[in-house]
Amino acid sequence: MAAEPQLEELSAYLDQELTGTARQELEAHLETCETCRRRLAALRQTVRAVQALPTEAPPRVFTIPPQRQQRKVTAGWAWAGGALAAACLLVVVTTIGLANLPHGGGTASNAPAARFEGGAAQASKTMTVTDPQNSSRQLTLSTGTAAFAADRATTTSSQAAPAAPANGPLQVGLVLQGVPGSAVPTSLSDAGVRLTLLRDGYEVALQNPDTFSAFRDGGALRITATFRLGSVALPSPAAGNYVLRVTWQVPDGSGVSLVAQVPVTVTG
Amino acid sequence: MANSPITDDAALVARAREGDREAFTELVMHYQVPLYNLALRMVGSRDDAADIAQEAFLRAWEKLRTLKGSPFKAWLFQIAVNLCYDHFRRRKRIAAMPEEGQETHVVSLGLPVPDPAERAEAGERDRIVRDSINGLDPDLRTALILRDVNGLAYEEIAAVIRAPLGTVKSRIARARGHVQERLLMFPELFARPQDQEDQHGR
Numbered sequence: 001m002a003a004e005p006q007l008e009e010l011s012a013y014l015d016q017e018l019t020g021t022a023r024q025e026l027e028a029h030l031e032t033c034e035t036c037r038r039r040l041a042a043l044r045q046t047v048r049a050v051q052a053l054p055t056e057a058p059p060r061v062f063t064i065p066p067q068r069q070q071r072k073v074t075a076g077w078a079w080a081g082g083a084l085a086a087a088c089l090l091v092v093v094t095t096i097g098l099a100n101l102p103h104g105g106g107t108a109s110n111a112p113a114a115r116f117e118g119g120a121a122q123a124s125k126t127m128t129v130t131d132p133q134n135s136s137r138q139l140t141l142s143t144g145t146a147a148f149a150a151d152r153a154t155t156t157s158s159q160a161a162p163a164a165p166a167n168g169p170l171q172v173g174l175v176l177q178g179v180p181g182s183a184v185p186t187s188l189s190d191a192g193v194r195l196t197l198l199r200d201g202y203e204v205a206l207q208n209p210d211t212f213s214a215f216r217d218g219g220a221l222r223i224t225a226t227f228r229l230g231s232v233a234l235p236s237p238a239a240g241n242y243v244l245r246v247t248w249q250v251p252d253g254s255g256v257s258l259v260a261q262v263p264v265t266v267t268g
Numbered sequence: 269m270a271n272s273p274i275t276d277d278a279a280l281v282a283r284a285r286e287g288d289r290e291a292f293t294e295l296v297m298h299y300q301v302p303l304y305n306l307a308l309r310m311v312g313s314r315d316d317a318a319d320i321a322q323e324a325f326l327r328a329w330e331k332l333r334t335l336k337g338s339p340f341k342a343w344l345f346q347i348a349v350n351l352c353y354d355h356f357r358r359r360k361r362i363a364a365m366p367e368e369g370q371e372t373h374v375v376s377l378g379l380p381v382p383d384p385a386e387r388a389e390a391g392e393r394d395r396i397v398r399d400s401i402n403g404l405d406p407d408l409r410t411a412l413i414l415r416d417v418n419g420l421a422y423e424e425i426a427a428v429i430r431a432p433l434g435t436v437k438s439r440i441a442r443a444r445g446h447v448q449e450r451l452l453m454f455p456e457l458f459a460r461p462q463d464q465e466d467q468h469g470r
C-alpha cells in the first residue's frame with residue numbers, strides 16, 4: 001500500500017493510539033512489507049526494554065506535615081538559595097517515612113501500601129526495618145520532635161542574644177531488637193551503628209555525639225544520641241532537605257545490615 | 269478507559285480542598301509509587317527522586333484550591349515534571365557534587381537471588397536502558413517516561429506537558445528511536461528481533 005509509515009506512526013500504533021483509517025492503512029502496509037514488520041518488531045522490543053525497568057518502592061512515605069497549610073505557598077522551599085545564612089541551624093522534622101531498603105535489588109517487592117496502614121495520615125516519627133530472614137531482629141529509628149520544638153524556643157531567644165550558640169541538636173533514637181548477649185555499648189560504633197546525613201550525593205557521617213546513652217530493655221537495646229549540626233561538615237549551603245540514615249551491621253557475623261532512614265530538614 | 273479512578277480522585281480532591289488531610293493522604297498513597305518512579309527515571313537518583321516526589325505532594329496540597337476542574341493526576345504529574353526540570357537546572361550549577369548513580373553502599377538483607385549470571389545480565393540490561401533514557405534531552409525523556417514507565421495515555425501526557433497531541437506523539441517516537449539506536453549497540457543483550465509474531469502488541 002501507500003508510502004512507508006513514519007517512525008511516529010509505528011510508535012503510535014504500538015500504543016494503540018493510531019485511529020481509524022490511519023491504522024487500517026498501516027496494517028495493510030504491514031501485510032505486504034517485510035521491512036516495516038521488522039521495524040515494528042524492533043521498536044516493540046525497545047518499548048519492552050524500557051517497560052521492563054523495575055518499578056521501585058519509594059524509600060519513604062510521603063506525608064504532609066501538620067504545619068503545612070493549604071494556600072500558604074511560601075516563596076521558596078528549603079532548597080532555595082537566598083536566605084540561607086547557615087549561621088544558626090534548626091532541625092525540623094518534616095516527614096518521616098518507613099523504608100525497607102534492599103537497594104541493590106531495586107524492585108518493589110515490598111509493596112509500600114502494606115507498610116503504612118494507619119500510619120500515613122499522622123506523620124509517623126519512626127521507622128522500623130525488620131530482617132526478612134529473622135523477624136525478631138529489628139531496627140527502629142526515630143527523631144524526637146519534642147526536642148526540636150524546645151530548640152525552636154532556644155533559637156528565638158538566641159536571636160536577641162546572638163552570641164549564644166543556637167544550633168538545634170538533632171536527637172536520634174534507636175532501638176536495636178535481637179542483639180545477642182547482654183553487653184551495653186559505649187558508643188555508636190561499639191553498637192555497630194553508623195549514622196549519616198545524605199543530600200545530593202553527599203553523605204556526611206555523624207560522629208562524636210553531644211550526648212550518648214544506651215541501656216538494655218528486655219531483648220532490645222535502646223540508644224539515644226544528640227548531635228549539634230553546627231559542628232558537622234554539611235554541604236554548603238547547609239540548609240536543605242536531608243535524609244538521616246542509620247546502618248546497623250548486625251554483630252553476629254551474618255553480614256546482614258539493616259538500614260532505616262527518615263528525612264530531616266535543616267533550616268537556616 | 270477506566271473512569272472510576274478519576275471519579276475517585278475527584279471525590280478525594282473535593283474533600284481535600286476542604287482541608288481533609290486524610291483524603292489527601294489517600295491520594296498520596298495512590299500516586300506515590302508512580303510519582304516516585306517518574307522522578308527516579310527522570311533524575312536517576314533515589315534520594316533526589318524521593319525529595320521531588322515529597323515536594324510535589326506538598327505543593328499539590330498547598331495549591332489544591334487552585335486546581336480548577338482539570339484531572340488531579342495530570343496536574344500532580346505536571347508539578348513533579350516541573351520539579352524535575354528545576355532539578356536539572358540546579359544540577360548545572362552544582363555540577364561539582366558527585367553523581368550518586370547506583371547506591372554504592374548496597375545493603376544485603378540476604379534476600380534470595382536468582383542465578384548470578386542471569387541477574388548480572390538483567391542488571392546490565394537495566395543499566396543500559398537507564399543510560400539511554402538519561403541520554404535523551406529532557407523533553408523527549410519526559411514523554412518517554414510518562415508513556416513507558418507510567419503508562420499514561422497520549423491525551424494524559426498532553427495534559428501533563430501542556431502540548432498538543434501531535435507533539436506528544438512525535439516526542440515519544442523520537443525518544444524511542446534514540447533509545448533503540450543505543451540498545452542496538454549491545455546486540456548481545458538486545459538481540460535484533462527475528463521474524464517474530466507480527467501480531468499487534470500491547
